[in-house]
Amino acid sequence: MELVVGLIEPGADEHIRLRPVLFGFVVPCVTMKHLYIHIPFCHRRCAYCDFNTYANMEDRIEAYVQALCSELRMLAAEPPPPAPISPEAAALPPTIFFGGGTPTMLALDQFERVLNAAHALVPLEGAEISSEANPGTVLGRDYLRGLRSLGVNRLSMGVQSLHDPTLRILGRIHTADEAYRSYVEAREAGFANINLDFIFGLPGQELAQWEATLNAVTAWGVDHFALYSLILEESTPLYAQVTSGRMQVPDDEATGAMYEAALGHFAAAGYMQYEISNWAYEQAEGSRQQAEVRFPQFACRHNIAYWLNSDYLAAGAGAHGHVFPRRYYDILGIDEYIRAVNEGRRPVAETTPLTPADLAAETMMMGMRLNIGVGEAHFAARCGRPLDEVYGEAISELVDQGLVERVAGRVRLTPRGRMFGNRVFARFL
Template sequence: MMNPVRHLYIHVPFCQRRCAYCDFNTYANLEHRIAAYVEALCQELDSYARQLGRAPAAPPEGTAAAPLTRAALRPTIFLGGGTPTMLSLAQIERVLQAADAIVPLAEAEVTTEANPGTVIDEAYLRGLRSLGINRISFGVQTFHDPTLRVLGRIHTAAEAIATYRQALRAGFTRINLDFIFGLPGQTLAQWTQTLDRLIDLAPEHVSLYSLILEPGTPLHRQVTSGSVRVPDDDTTAAMYELALERLAAAGYAQYEISNWARAAATSGDQELPAGACHHNVAYWLNADYLGCGAGAHGHRYPQRWHNVLGVEDYIAAVRQGRLPIAETSALSEDDLFEETMLMGLRLNVGVSYAHFRERCGHDLRAIYGATIDELVELGLLTADAVGVRLTPRGRMLGNEVFARFLRERTTSEAIRPSLRT
């Protein structure tokens, strides 16, 4: 039997309508295939449960303090999409029962993404909570209704706020609200109004992402043709800086480039805030994880893989009694070094020496000492007795910092045989 995994991603690719900016593996108008998909998904989960067994229990309370390593995280299950809330409660229960054989529900942070336009009512939210889901993430994107229509979202600002309040009444305390800035026609004044309403709602967790125009999406075509305009880079940067300032003043701690959680008064600079999403932190710590569902990605060093994309192809593969893997890629030791740095530096706590050694089996400075010293000299990185992290300026120039770790590896053949996972 293979070693268990502690982090599980489950992809639900169905949407009522595909958003104009989305390039995820999602499909509209396939509601009639949800039941067959859920059956296949449970079979895939059962296959992995037989191979892997069950993940160990969560770490004791208080182990998430610095230095942060993978062992400090709770086991996690994350239902993403697409729109998981297009599934009925009975269907979600089946999926979670199958997932429980891999990652124990009682021990885990269990998150579902949700579109405010597909959440039926407060009773549905209470049902989600009763099934063991203890964290929910709503894709709000903006509180400006005309922009929501341009994006192809099926909810209004008022409906998003109402759904958030329903989730509170349903017993959810761990709620994330997702927003995008740099949207078509968005002004700094509109973004300020969105931040004002967000802060008034006071969710425990906030995710803010800069719009990425993905080739092949309707929005990319509209911008390329000139029929839609987006803010320039300077305005988008000003929106991000305004968010940094306003959220900090409202009592939120930024713990990753795009993520904030309410800060406890006793939180230190080296700690994750209590409301941090452990599933996403697992990605940033370059942890192994299992991905199930159409198009889902998995990572178990020294390999990563992704499943077939199409819903019908996925269902057919599982019915044939095989794992629906489309492609597997081998990862080298250098890949492990690079990805551990590039992902970990997204966290405000950075990459600790303890984490790098625990993940990579080597001393961080033995691999990247010269690069670290140069970036410290440039004011882009801070190094202390715990580890290394981006400075505020380094976060604004993150791509430049990350590039240094890609092109200035100092791996020697002499240390390769001691690799540890």
């Protein structure tokens, strides 16, 4: 890769500053504009969860928030240098994502302090600011209005199921009715962009029950859905229950049928699938058809930054960041994390160097999850080499197998490729 010139672009986006030349193309460079913030507190651990989150540690929240603000200030004091970026990635707004854990366990003033500290890293104006929310902990309209007035403009609620016995098995702290009430309260508080997460392939779940769930939630008028197939993680109570035979989960065929049911259901209800697990509502049929090379209005821009393999910073216990040529994650334990920051150290647990080959493989594996696939121009800008020079042979093989197709300068999965995504992803490793 040869970066020949760097010019200051007057009037360009404040965060797009340099325009080096690459293969004869002008490629913008960008300073950091995506930030993940981890809030590792939950009221109770769910039976299937292996995220870095802790129950019964509410007494640490204030000390954690102070440490988190300090870490954000440390990151702001040493910003990474501007990096080449594709036009697709450059078109994304700044994004901040509060994940967990349960970010809505923070008091409003704590949220505000974290946002103020984050502002030194990522501009809040025009930013997509998302927060995950457990419907069992959302504290009513006043809390939600407060969150909205702080600038949080996207809420992602983990509903997971509308079947109360299943919610109890999962260890969720809310019922289906409470999830619905939280959703309505979020709407009333002014959230115009709400995602709901659901899991399929749950213990005892049958296709008819899943279809009833899809019918019910579509009627709520939700902007965005993320659907995940249950993954049994070894460290979880649910894994032990299933492997000991005390609980049954649907087999792969039944789970595949649930996914296919969701595909048909959301398409008929006016939702555009833009990633393997994500759908966003698109009002006009025409715009959905044209939307093949753009993202729907309610698509999550923060996650798109991940799928475009963009760089992003991360802060908080166990948070993972990616700033090529390295990725890192922070210390997992809450007390250890707080101690490290209070001693003036960056609370990084481990840093992994990344090679250009890693960058190319990740750009393909992440990008192929998107319905629009990977653009040749995007790949060249991000990875510094033409797509065909690196993966031409692999792509030709996959095209011959009917798993991927080339459309208008892009490579994307075919419908058959979606069923065998892992075979495709493995070819880019």
